[in-house]
Amino acid sequence: MTNTANADLRKAKLAKTDFNNANLTHVNFTSANLAGAFFRSANLKWAIFEPDSLPLPQSIAYAKNLGYVTYKNNPAPLVQLKKSLYDAGFKDAAKQVNAALQRHDANLFEKIFFDYTCEYGANHLRPLLILLGLIAFGGLVYCFTAIRCNDANNYLITTRRVLKKKILPTNMPSVRICRLPKRIWIALLFSLQRSLRIGFREFSPNQWLMLLLPPGFEIESRGWPRVVSGIQSIICIGLIVLSLLSYFGRPFDY
Secondary structure, eight states: OOBOTTOBOTTOBOTTOBOTTOBOTTOBOTTOBOTTOBOTTOBOTTOBOOOSBOOOHHHHTTOBTGGGOBOSSOOHHHHHHHHHHHHTTOHHHHHHHHHHHHHHTOOHHHIIIIIHHHTTTTOSSHHHHHHHHHHHHHHHHHHTSEEEEOTTSEEEEEOHHHHHTTOOOTTOSSOEEOOHHHHHHHHHHHHHHHHTOOOBTTBOHHHHHHHTSOTTOEEEEOSHHHHHHHHHHHHHHHHHHHHHHHHHSOTTOO
């Protein structure tokens, strides 16, 4: 079968049917018999999955868009499918089905913080990709601030308003303007530092990063860059935690 999109297969007898590579988007499987059916590489996006009998886990584990199957009234078949996939060792597919269950009744808060970030635990790499994007975006933002330095490898990221008021750190009584290449480097390094402010005892990526820099190297911030960098640190810590929980656990299990 190739294209059965939008088909109404309610109460259909589909035991041992070959749906491999088929387009099953928006197909209604309510009360259908899917025992022994094959779904390898089938596109199940937005398919209504409420069959009376389930396919074998190995027959559906490699279907496409398992995270977007849905139901109208009865979540039990999807819950059973998720359990059978877990029991058979298809953890990635089971996490996708769990994401589908979570998406059914998700509110806006859950969509923004748990779906768009890690797909309810089904995508542990997405938080890290967002983290890299934040580091690059933060570096771009800090690059347009007033970056100053002295002769002792001390750098200050601040605003012109703060400079006019001469609110400078005690270790930087006098500062000078940094050239553009160094501004870009310092802005990206500062963004990276603020994104890695997480650790426990000896495990501290930020401290390891500092060991690669010259002795006495330090970047400080004043004004709104300090506030923005604090918010950035909180967001990045949350993304790292989401990635670790998604990889090692089942934080959003339905």
